[in-house]
Amino acid sequence: MILFPAIDLKNGQCVRLEQGDMARATVFNLDPAGQATSFAAEGFEYLHVVDLDGAFAGKPMNAGAVEAMLSAVTMPVQLGGGIRDLRTVEAWLGKGVARVIIGTAAVRDPDFVKAAAKAFPGRVAVGLDARDGKVAVEGWAETSEITALEIARRFEDAGVAAIIFTDIARDGLLKGLNLDATIALADRIAIPVIASGGLASIEDVKAMLAPRAKRLAGAIAGRALYDGRLDPSAALALIRNARAAA
Template identity: 85%
Template sequence: MEAVILFPAIDLKNGECVRLEQGDMARATVFNTNPAAQARTFQDQGFEYLHVVDLDGAFAGKPVNAQAVEAMLKTVTMPVQLGGGIRDMKTVEGWLEKGITRVIIGTAAVRDPAFVKQAAAKFPGKVAVGLDARDGKVAVEGWAETSEVTALEIAKRFEDAGVAAIIFTDIARDGLLKGLNLDATIALADGVSIPVIASGGLASLDDVKAMLSPRASKLAGAISGRALYDGRLDPAQAIALIAAARASGNPS
């Protein structure tokens, strides 16, 4: 597996960089009115891969914050993965042509798995699946609806499909700084061969340490949002910790 990566997150709402609590659009905090400047800050801090979500797009079912995303792509050189409102091949192709490294498909992974398989086959290594779970069941449409299927059931659909990664978010913890739900994330990673990235609740350096522990060795990384914005997680310390783990050969 590739080395573990800590992805700083930029969530876009009305063209601004925000953080939500438990995916509730009414509980949004604006952290930066200039997402491109925020992306540059993350790059300057030494992060190597950016995670971006078009929140309005997730609800609308099509890209809404394209202007802000394009401004970020012009500002940074690091790879960017993008989710939110990616429901058809034209949207996938459009983003990849504009320079997005990897698209994240969420709702359509539940509603239209054939589309995900088609996209992953056409663009190997460029398609990730976003699975956001509430009490173990996957939520869709910007988390507005909860389905009846578990994250593992959906993840298993994409075994051998060429999906680059699964991004697993525990909605109950998202934006609340309660710590990653490593038990559920590791259980998912143990159930599939696709690399799994943890998301939701990362609160401190302890979470980064836990992600680097032997029991979490199958995880491909984690996403950090609010903890980076409000200073609970020091970027330099987190990046140094990951670099040290890589240098020691664990995780590989």
């Protein structure tokens, strides 16, 4: 299980949103590269980055901040937001991003996702952000009529590295992960699933390490880290101990 610290970018700053609402953004750090360096120093092994402006614009909007982070840390970075064509995938992977996350295009253009996953095996993830079970797109501004499971099944044999499943209703609100829905998804597909949205405390990390969650590949932590509700050293120690015991 990997615990991914999250850096969400808006206007070049490190922010957290509530339920994906750009009007409800809290700025936590003016220096995303500095934040990435802090996460690396705390012992995290994989960074999760979202270009929020890019998700709305449909193209990268915080490239400078992302490139600064890539220069600042050696740990792998997975990046989502505004990645809608093969040229953008290729550009980010060429700049050192370990894995790109495709969200809106997974709903609108599944053939593109399959082509990207085929061209770059193991380096393309799909972000499925659900509101009341239906997947939202365009930076969560629109809700489709398709369920997360329906979309995930489209990519079963495509070589997609992971599905990142976010419960929008919980995102940024510290309500706890929606493990029931996330585990239900993971149990019905072969692609590894990462839980996102609402991680609030060490109890969520413990729940991720429970036997019923064994098929989950990891979880994303955002506001709980910034607010100090989740102690990174305690969380990472729990994960290390669980790996050693496995």
